[in-house]
Amino acid sequence: MTFVGLTSRTERGRLIDKLLDIDRVFSLALILIASAGSLMMFSIAGSSWEPWAANHLIRFGVAFALMVALAVINLRVWAAVAYPLYALSLILLIAVEVVGDVRMGAQRWLDLGPLGSFQPSEIMKLGLVLALGRFYHGLSADRARLSWYLLIPLAMIAAPTLLVAHQPDLGTAILLALTGLTVVVLAGLSWRIIFAGAGLAALAAPAFFLFGLHDYQRQRILTFLNPESDPSGSGYHLLQSKIALGSGGLMGKGYGLGSQSQLNFLPEKQTDFIFATLAEEFGFLGCMAVLLLYCAVVFTSLRTASLAHSHFGRLTAAGVTSTFALYVLINGAMVMGMAPVVGVPMPLLSYGGSVMLTVMIGFGLVQAVRIHRYDEVTGSKSSLI
Amino acid sequence: MTQPSIILSDVNARQSVFHRRTFLLGGGFALGVAALGARLASLQLVENDRYAKLSTSNQFNFRLVPPPRGVITDRNGAILATNRPNFRLLYARQKDQDPEAMISTLAAYLPMDEARRQRILRDIGNAPRSTPVAIMEDITWEQFSAVNIRATELPGVTADMGEVRVYPHGGAFAHVIGYVAKVNKEDITETGPNSEPMMLHPGFRIGRQGLEKSLDLKLRGRPGAQKVEVDARGRQVRLAPGGDIPALAGKEVQLSLDMDLQVRGLESFGEESGAAVLMDCRSGDVLTLISAPSFDANRFVRGLSGTEYRALAEYDHKPLFNKALTATYPPGSTFKALVAIAALEFGVDPKMTISCPGFWNFGNRRWRCDGVHGRTNMHDAISSSCDTYFYTISLKLGPDRIAAVARRFGLGETYDIGIPGQRKGLIPDTEYKKRTFKRDPVWHPGETPSMGIGQGYTLVNALQQCVMTARIANGRKALSPRLIRSIGGVPTPEGSAAPDLGFNPDHLALVREAMASVTTRGTAARTGQIGLGDIRMAGKTGTAQGYNYNGGRGIVGTNGPWHLRDHAWFVGFAPHDTPRYAVAVLVEHGGFGAQAAAPRARDLMRLALLQDPELRGRIERPPASAATVAQGPAVPEAPA
Known part of the structure; x- marks a missing residue:
């Protein structure tokens, strides 16, 4: 360990070494997950690369290249852009409130003319993790544990969360809040405050349910609690998803033979519910294989986080990983009828460029942390990479 | 960027807390994945059967x-x-589809006019969602395959063979x-x-x-x-x-009808309006049941346009109306056969003669007869259709006796032949008068003579007339008509499975004999001869005045507007000596029975006789002796 570390320190800047240092197990898992997604898209399009499967692979290729490119960027640079990126995201979120496009009943999109449109909440996922990591990087253990300093990160989390929730995009808001809180906990918040906060949240939940939600959001939760009550209405998605999963059995119905997805009973079959498509055609074994791939991604990333010498690196890598992990758990629970239907995709498996880009940029940061794990974030000047 | 002054121990503290909690985070994720796995196992392995069924x-x-x-x-x-x-x-309508666009695309392959287009749109609009609507029927194979090939351009449209x-x-x-x-x-x-x-x-x-x-x-x-x-x-x-x-x-x-007879019988009506029924007078099977003019039933299957339907419904010859069953007319002189039977039953001597000077005085009125028949007995009265004779006889009998006999011969009745909408007509009697006319409930003697010549209140339909004739010809059984021979191979009971008629066979033979002479020297002497040698047709003409039978003041015969003319009747049976078939022909507003109805009855009967294998031999063999009118039971025992 020391030898590698020394070499790395003395010969920093050598691009080829950095590239070779990218986690291979991690990368392989990512490639396999994205390929599985493309495989499913090929199947549900009726054995066709169009319209999704080819696109998905191309996007992943581009995003993977971007991840590699970002991985070689020095952590100092990451730390330097942390606050500005957070501030920019926040401004964009406010801009969305004012001039954003309303699509499918929610104001999430910012139109950039010829560049297309994007959701600022996606940048915020990275911006928040970076800013929190940057904040705690400069904070002593005692202060991180239990002090008035807690108010600052809480404010940093609350501002984007509330803005996103107001769009309304409850799924992303929950994701932002949970990711931010995870970073706060990992930074060393006192258990007493954690438990007290959790208790308060549990008490506030009913009030939030009654007064803090839109009707359709409340309806989704009620539907989740009793999906059979209205099988052709709002419970339809849940029920059809469960049928797809359950009818898959141990081995699945076979590739290309999933009647639930092929015949359109399954809603959003190539995006949010792609895991159900997979479950139907490849059964329990296929599902467990994919879940294991996700475990590989999460555990290699967490290992990367714990190897980092810099607190900034540790926290940001763990933060990004927890976002990813939350995606997996929330989508999985939703598809299996264990959580209400919220618009959270299964990362890399689901079709959709925006989330894939966010996730892969985040993983660019994780790999940057891995490559620069022995580096200090602050101190002497250095080059960009 | 300020460098915080963090001492080494503090750095280590931060790190170890992070490590512990990251470990917990990893454990939490593993737990979450395990929960997902458990849920998957429960759905996919435990509840697999249930979801597979769903x-x-x-x-x-x-x-x-x-x-x-x-x-x-x-x-x-x-x-x-x-x-x-x-x-x-x-075409099955779907949420996000525009039927008009579909029809425009379809019109490129199957040319259609605007009215058609509108009708299809209306049909689609009327149909419940998810129920397919037939938008085009009876297209050719070329059109069918053209649409089948282009199915993708026509969402919701399926080509189907029915x-x-x-x-x-x-x-x-x-x-x-x-x-x-x-x-x-x-x-x-x-x-x-x-x-x-x-x-x-x-x-x-x-x-x-x-x-x-x-x-x-x-x-x-x-x-x-x-x-x-x-x-x-x-x-x-x-x-x-x-x-x-x-x-x-x-x-x-399977019906008892004969396709050939029915088709040619209908043709014989030409432009005329009327009905013709021909029955086997041994079994009761109905061989023809014609109502003229008719209409093409195939047009109704595909759906008639409003104008087509109106044209049919408004035509004064009423093609949609079944004149053999649902239209009733006075029987006219064809009723005289029944009056004669009633008289014989009452004890009137058939040899008794009544003098006919061409009219008959009763009450303060002079009743007209068609001719000056002189001294007339029953035989001649039937043969020459002498009204004076039947005025006198019916007055003697009274309405109730005549009505009772008429009913026993099947008038005033409907028959279970499977066709709905039959009308009973009316056989009046004193009870009827009492029941119907509250202000004048008494049967006046002056009403009886009209009834005696088949006018007045009396109304019958063509099927009843044929049944009546068949029963006279059969002589023994109160035959019922049978139209449906079998359903699904199971035969329906024959019309001869009926109770006995219960009349003196001699009386009926006498009437049959008189009817036989109608076509030799009586009213239908020229128009009622079938030209099959010694096989002759017996019958009775009738000219029914729908309007006013009052001393010739009504419009008679073939004069005047069509809808005011007399109805022409002819009932008959053949062969006259061993009756095989009975026929009743009505020509609505056709004028005289002998002129309008008898020839059609003759042609129909001739066809029926020529088709009959039993009679074939007799027709082809030259007559051995002069024809004699059979005495006693007219019908030989039916062959087993």
Whole structure:
């Protein structure tokens, strides 16, 4: 360990070494997950690369290249852009409130003319993790544990969360809040405050349910609690998803033979519910294989986080990983009828460029942390990479 | 960027807290994945059967296959109603589709005019969602395949091969068999056979008239089912092999009608309006049941346009009306045979003569007779249709005796031959007068003479007239007509399975003899001869005045506007000595019975006799001796 570390320190800047240092197990898992997604898209399009499967692979290729490119960027640079990126995201979120496009009943999109449109909440996922990591990087253990300093990160989390929730995009808001809180906990918040906060949240939940939600959001939760009550209405998605999963059995119905997805009973079959498509055609074994791939991604990333010498690196890598992990758990629970239907995709498996880009940029940061794990974030000047 | 002053121990503290909590985070994720795995196991392994069933019921639907409707044949097996393949286009409306755009695309392959386009749009609009609508029927094979190839350009449109009812003889059987038509909303009931889902199938037709209506349930058969794979919108994706339930065809119905006789009988009416019924007077089988003019039942199957229907409904010859069963007319002089039988039963001596000076004075009125017949006995009175004789006799008998005999011969009755909408007509008597005319409930003697010559209140239909003639000819049995020979191979009871008529055979023989002379020297001497040697037709003419039988003040014969002219009747049977067939012909507003009705009866009877294998030999063999009128039972024992 020391030898590698020394070499790395003395010969920093050598691009080829950095590239070779990218986690291979991690990368392989990512490639396999994205390929599985493309495989499913090929199947549900009726054995066709169009319209999704080819696109998905191309996007992943581009995003993977971007991840590699970002991985070689020095952590100092990451730390330097942390606050500005957070501030920019926040401004964009406010801009969305004012001039954003309303699509499918929610104001999430910012139109950039010829560049297309994007959701600022996606940048915020990275911006928040970076800013929190940057904040705690400069904070002593005692202060991180239990002090008035807690108010600052809480404010940093609350501002984007509330803005996103107001769009309304409850799924992303929950994701932002949970990711931010995870970073706060990992930074060393006192258990007493954690438990007290959790208790308060549990008490506030009913009030939030009654007064803090839109009707359709409340309806989704009620539907989740009793999906059979209205099988052709709002419970339809849940029920059809469960049928797809359950009818898959141990081995699945076979590739290309999933009647639930092929015949359109399954809603959003190539995006949010792609895991159900997979479950139907490849059964329990296929599902467990994919879940294991996700475990590989999460555990290699967490290992990367714990190897980092810099607190900034540790926290940001763990933060990004927890976002990813939350995606997996929330989508999985939703598809299996264990959580209400919220618009959270299964990362890399689901079709959709925006989330894939966010996730892969985040993983660019994780790999940057891995490559620069022995580096200090602050101190002497250095080059960009 | 400020460098915080963090001492080493603090750095280590931060790091170890992070490590511990990251470990917990990893553990939490592992726990979450384990929970997902457990849930997957419960759904996919434990509850797999339940969800597999739900998935299958999502994936497959049973599509109804309408059964072929039962075929209807004549007594020789000639087809009167059957089904032929019909290529049609069905359209199932879907949420995000514009039927007008579909029709515009379709019009490129199948030219259609604006009226057609509007009708299709209306049909689509009226149909319940998810029920396919037939938008084009009876397209050619070329059109059918053209649309099939371009199915992708026409979302919601499927080309389908069904069956359509066809009546090969057009109008000849329209009044008997009726027709089938599209199902209306009113046809669908909550329960019973008309609640079945088959009713909603675009290819299904319901019996709307005649036998198609009365035998509808037997002709329908049982629908089959075809297993099809459907998508979430219920659209058919492909046929699923296996699991099909075959449709059960409707029962075949054989009628007693004779196709050839019926068709040629109808032709003989030409432009005239009327009815003709010919019966086997041994078995009661109805060989023809004609109502003229007729209409093409096939047009009703596809749906008649408003103008077409109005043209049929408003024509004064009333083609839609079954004149053999639902129209009633005064029987006119054909009724005299029954009055004669009533008189014989009452004890009137047939040799007794009544003097006819060409009129008859009764009350303060002079009643007219058609001719000056001089001294007339019963035989001559029937033969020459002397009104004076029957005025006198009927006055003696009174209405009740005449009515009783008329009823026993089948007048004033409807028959269970499977055709709905028969009218009873009216055989009046004192009871009727009392019941109907509250202000003048008494039967006046002056009303009886009218009845005696088949006028007045008396109303009959052509089938009743034929039954009457058949019973006179048969002489023993109170024959009932039979129209349906068998349903699904099960024979229906013969018309001769009836109680005895109960009249003195000698009396009937006497009347038959008199009727035989009608065509030799009586009223139909020129028009009632069938020209088959010694096989002759006996009969009775009738000229019924629908309007005013009052000393010639009404419009008589063939003068005046069509709708005011007399109705012409002829009833008869042949051979006159051993009766085989009975016939009744009505020509509405046709004028004199002998001129308008007798020739048609003669032609029809001649055809029937020539077709009869039993009589064939007798016709071809030269007559051994002069024909004699049979005495005693007119009908030999029916061959077993």
